[in-house]
Structure formats: C-alpha cells, structure tokens
Amino acid sequence: MEAAPAAKAPAAAEPAKVDFNTVKSAEEAGGMDSLIAAAKAEGELNVITLPRDWCNYGEMMDNFSKKYGIKINSLNPDGGSADEIQAIKDNKENKGPQAPDVLDIGPAYGPTSKSDNLLAPYKVTTWDTIKGTNDPDGYYFVDYSGVMVFEINSDVVKDLPKTYKDLLDPKYKSKVALAGDPRASNQAAQTVYAAALANGGSLDNIQPGLDFFKELNAKGNLLPLIADSGPIAKGETPITFQWSWNAYANKDNFKGNPNIEIVYPTDVNWGGYYYQAISAYAPHPAAARLWEEYLYSDEGQLTWIKGYCAPSRLEDLTSRNVVSDDLKAKLPDAKLLSTSIVPNGAQLTSARALIKEQWDKVVGLDIKSAN
Known part of the structure; x- marks a missing residue:
C-alpha cells in the first residue's frame, strides 16, 4: 500500500498591502521603515511654489533627495498659494509631474x-510637539512663522x-512693490491686511488696507511688478514688503550687491505663518508622507x-x-514674534476673499511678474 502523500503546509499569509493614499500616520503605514521603502519605490515627489531661498527650501529638498534617493520635481516655484490649490483641482485625474x-x-x-x-489627513510622528492652529485630524498643520518687514535696496533708497x-x-x-499678486499670493494679501491695521483698520475691517494701496497707486509710488529676487537685485523694486525670512535670505544671497536694509515698521507688527498639507490626489502618496516626516524631524x-x-x-x-x-x-526676534498681530483662520479667509474681489475695483493695478 502506498503511503498517503504528506499534507502540504498552509501557505504563509501575504502581508497586507498598504494603501498610502489613506495612511494617516507612519504607524498605519507599518512603521517608518515601511514608509521609507514605499517612498523609495515611488522614486519621486512633486512639490509646488517652493523657491529655493524661501525658508531654505533649496537645502531642504537637496538633503531629502540625498537621504532617500527620491527625485524632487519642483513645480511653479514663483507661484502663490492659490496656484497650489488650483494645481490640485486641475490635476485630480493626472498622476504626472504637474500634480x-x-x-x-x-x-x-x-x-x-x-x-x-x-x-489628505496625516499626523507625523512628532505631531504632539507642533505648536499652532493645526487641524485636529491632521488635514493641515503649521510649519513656520515670522513677521512682515520692509526689505529696502539701500543703494537706491537712502532715506x-x-x-x-x-x-x-x-x-x-x-519705488514700492509687493512680493506677489494679492489676489493669489498669501504674502501679498497679508501685506494688504497689515496695511489696514496701520491705517485705522482692524482684524475685521480690511478696507483701509485696500484704500491705502489705492492711494499708493494713485500717487505713482506702487509698481506693477512682483518683487522677487531678480527685480530687487536690479534695483527695479527698491522697497518691498516681505516676510522676515525672505528679506534676510535676500540680504545673505546678495552679499552687499546690492546692499539691503531690513526695517521693522513701527506702526504695525504683523506676524504670519504657513500650513503644510498633503494633496488628496497625490501621485506619490508615500513620498508625500515621508516628506512631511522629514520636515518635522x-x-x-x-x-x-x-533659512530664518x-x-x-x-x-x-x-x-x-x-x-x-x-x-x-x-x-x-522673540519679542517681536510673540507680540505680533496674527489673525485667525476665519479672519484670514474673509480678508483673502475681500481682497480677491475688490483689488481690481479699488486699487486697479495688475501686479505681474517681470519674467
């Protein structure tokens, strides 16, 4: 009689596949090693509107790529926050480099x-140490802050x-220029908001800011150019409203050619911050989450x-x-930072909507890039 064939051992269960589009933490991803492996397999990361000298993002991107071997595609580095949101809307079904x-x-x-x-909601491993007005579920969270200053090319402006x-x-x-289009740029819109408080307005009354820029334009003082590093260096936009980190980065990068003076306006100490977030339509969802882990390490x-x-x-x-x-x-400066005026999210949303709606009618100057 032939011996009965030996029973086959049950096949080992395959590890559960992780859908990184829905992962809300590194723990859900199976741990940091799993997240890193998945991000490396994707091999790329698409960032948007990140100038290399803004908060030292150039070094940040270089270090991330070197550390993980992930290529970074930098989209529209001179754009504003509205451009970022529009890019998501325009590329919901596009998993290519423009998303x-x-x-x-x-x-x-x-x-x-x-x-x-x-x-897409996500909480980095250092979540509990992030201070600020973070979404409780991790849809958006504060990354950095600073105050509004005047960046002045003192080779052109002596007084x-x-x-x-x-x-x-x-x-x-x-001689006066904004650092972006106030209808699309957070930095430029907050400049209008700050001007409102410097001219008798309040956190709930931004109209004096629009009126100030109307008068600035009527006097011929306001330029139609976006003041990025090129026009500033050439002396085309001698006085610029900037977040403090951008002004100090330009001062460093220009190395005295031209000379830059940074003035903290005495009539309003205006503070600002930005949010990080992950697109719900991210073509590289694991790399997106690893990027956030790196930023908050x-x-x-x-x-x-x-990057100041x-x-x-x-x-x-x-x-x-x-x-x-x-x-x-x-x-x-810690005192300036702690005493700066910072509107809440609802006030900023209301102000942004009013500026976008009223800028053309009240101020009537189209602010464009020199490029």
Whole structure:
C-alpha cells in the first residue's frame, strides 16, 4: 500500500498591502521603515511654489533627495498659494509631474481646501510637539512663522521709510512693490491686511488696507511688478514688503550687491505663518508622507531655522537644547514674534476673499511678474 502523500503546509499569509493614499500616520503605514521603502519605490515627489531661498527650501529638498534617493520635481516655484490649490483641482485625474503631492499654503487656504476635499489627513510622528492652529485630524498643520518687514535696496533708497504711511511720500515714487499678486499670493494679501491695521483698520475691517494701496497707486509710488529676487537685485523694486525670512535670505544671497536694509515698521507688527498639507490626489502618496516626516524631524526643523524661519516645533527643540547659538541668531526676534498681530483662520479667509474681489475695483493695478 502506498503511503498517503504528506499534507502540504498552509501557505504563509501575504502581508497586507498598504494603501498610502489613506495612511494617516507612519504607524498605519507599518512603521517608518515601511514608509521609507514605499517612498523609495515611488522614486519621486512633486512639490509646488517652493523657491529655493524661501525658508531654505533649496537645502531642504537637496538633503531629502540625498537621504532617500527620491527625485524632487519642483513645480511653479514663483507661484502663490492659490496656484497650489488650483494645481490640485486641475490635476485630480493626472498622476504626472504637474500634480502636486504636498502643499505649503497660507493659513486661509487650509480650512477651505479641507472643505473642498482636496487634502489628505496625516499626523507625523512628532505631531504632539507642533505648536499652532493645526487641524485636529491632521488635514493641515503649521510649519513656520515670522513677521512682515520692509526689505529696502539701500543703494537706491537712502532715506528709509519707517512706517506704512511713510510710503505715501512722493520721494518713494515708483519705488514700492509687493512680493506677489494679492489676489493669489498669501504674502501679498497679508501685506494688504497689515496695511489696514496701520491705517485705522482692524482684524475685521480690511478696507483701509485696500484704500491705502489705492492711494499708493494713485500717487505713482506702487509698481506693477512682483518683487522677487531678480527685480530687487536690479534695483527695479527698491522697497518691498516681505516676510522676515525672505528679506534676510535676500540680504545673505546678495552679499552687499546690492546692499539691503531690513526695517521693522513701527506702526504695525504683523506676524504670519504657513500650513503644510498633503494633496488628496497625490501621485506619490508615500513620498508625500515621508516628506512631511522629514520636515518635522529635528533635521528638517533646523534646516528651516537656517533659512530664518521659526519652525512650529521650536519650543520642543529649544527645551532639548537642539538649537545651536549660531542658529538661534537666525531666528526672528522673540519679542517681536510673540507680540505680533496674527489673525485667525476665519479672519484670514474673509480678508483673502475681500481682497480677491475688490483689488481690481479699488486699487486697479495688475501686479505681474517681470519674467
């Protein structure tokens, strides 16, 4: 009699596949090793509107690519927050290089983008140390902050303005520029908001800001050019409203050619911050989540400080003595940062909508890039 064939051992169960489009934490991804492996397999990451000198993003992108071997496609580096959101809407079905994976947006765009179902929730492993007005479910979260300043090419402008109202003086004719289109750029829109408070407005009354820019335009002082590093260096936009981190980065990069003076306006101390978020339609969902993990690691946070930004984990970093004295010198003045006026999300959303609606009618100047 033939022996009965040996029973086959049951096949080992295959590990469950992870849908990185829905992963809300590294733990859900199977741990950081699993997340890193999946991100490396994707091999690419699409970022959008990240100038290399904005908060030291150039070094951040280079370090991330070197660390993980992931190619970064940088889309529309000179765009604004509205361009980021529009890019998601335009590329919902497109998994190619024009579809952003991650966002760095002004705070008014966080809640609205969540409401439009454009964002995917995710909480990085350092979530509990992130300070600020973060969405409780992780749809958007604060990345860094600073204050609004005047960046002045002192080779062109010798008598430096100290206040917003000073800028109305005829001696600044054809010398004042915004750093973006206020209808699309968070930085430019918040400049209008700050001007409102400098001219008798309030966090709930932005009209004086629009009126200020109307008068600035009528006097011929306001230029139609977006003041990015090119026009500033050439002297085409001698006085620019900037977030502090951009002004100091330009001062460093120009190395005295031209000379840059940074003025903290005395009539309003205006603070601002930005949000990170992941697109709900990210073509590289694992890489998107790994990017956020990197930004909010100690290494990523210190890289932002090198670019003059105060990262949202600063309190945790300083409590553990992680920030060197050299890096501390690059942080915004602590008193200015702590006493700055910062509107809440609802106020910013309302102000942004009013500026977008009223800019053409009230101010009547189309702000465009020199390129």
